[in-house]
Amino acid sequence: MSYEYCYIDGKWNRCKDFPTLTLSVYHPVLCKQVPLFIMECEGETAESYTKFFYLINESIAKVAPGSGFMADEAGGLQVGLRRVYGSSVLEKLKICEFHLLQCANRQRTRLHSDKSKDFFTRVTRTFLQAQTSSAYNDSIVELKEFVAKKPAKDQRGFLIPWLQW
Secondary structure (H helix, E strand, C coil), X not given: CXXXXXXXXXXXXXXXXXXXXXXXXXECCCCEEEXXXXXXXXXXXXXXXXXXXXXXXXXXXXXXXXXXXXXXXXXXXXXXXXXXXXXXXXXXXECCHHHHHHHHHHHHCCCCCHHHHHHHHHHHHHHHCCCCHHHHHHHHHHHHHHHHHCCCHHHHHCHHHHHHX
């Protein structure tokens, strides 16, 4: 269990007007996520995540010394991780399928035509389910070419930072 990825998320449904930051790990025997650390805070900000990681830093080194982190795309979370663990932590940062699809769906809604939306959905599902690195890379190239056809910010250019991320 100490080499499973730690999953980090902020939820807004536990305490009214305060997000709950939770760090959990998958337990292979129980076959479920087990919360290790929970903190109520004033917002999902870089400062809150930094405080959270500083508070659990010593314990996390004992509980999950070789693990990486799995998180959503929240910018404050990534800044907090970098402040406490350094830039190299981002090399071991993963995103779960749920949050990747949630983010892709947000990007999809900004496209103008149904044809573009259908294409974007197909390609993002293709790279998510790719069985080989070659298939993954081919779908990314296809998506980059799609953006390059209409690179204006209000057309498809907004996808450039998303693709870089």
